[in-house]
Amino acid sequence: MxxxxxQKMTLLDFPGRVACTVFLGGCDYRCPFCHNFELVDGTAPAIMDDGELLSFLRKRQGLLDGVAITGGEPCLHDGLPDLLARIRELGFATKLDTNGCHPRMLERLLSEQLVDYVAMDVKNSPEKYARTAGVEHVDLDAIAESIRLIMDGAPDYEFRTTVVHELHEADDFHAMGKMIAGAKAYFLQSFTDRDTVPFAGLSAPSADDLAAYAGIARLYVPNTQVRGVD
Ligand code: SF4
Incomplete structure (x- = not known):
């Protein structure tokens, strides 16, 4: 693969762990606010293969205790279960970032106990989901199934939304709150603009709006927190 x-070391990407972050290419979505679009559109070259990654990890045993797998969308890759199994054999805890499009892969990873922590994006209310993901159509049943699988079966997890001034308003947080009602943790992350973001002209919500959105989300998920930037 x-x-x-x-990213050879991070204290931010995997809660409670000293981790590295592994980026896989490709994604089903084209979110206009994406921070990793060079991975999504295939312009970022591969930097190593899985064998080289495992060699790196062997040298980090005892120094790192977690590996976060992100993208892009990691669940697009058929080799993901094998990669996670080999990472866990080396003694590392594993975290998966996912957009929730691939419940069958998620179900397999959870049933084979290959992930310790799952972070799933919830992009927007059902009505605005496809537009926010930058695609014509999103299978909302797959999103709902992924949410259920995570809430029922992930050892630890969070849901998260990157909040964009032009894409989100108060009603959306009622709708998203209902989608994940009763979840263990929900994070609202303020969008930050970068040169590499694919769609120019997007902006962060105001601090007041973000606080108000978190207040709405807490009606459904009491442990809703605002996180700095993603
Ligand atoms: S799902 Fe994530 S990686 Fe894919 S386009 Fe959206 S923000 Fe980027």
């Missing part, structure tokens, strides 16, 4: 990026 091709690896498209590696």
């Amino acid at each position: 091709k690896i498209h990026g590696l």
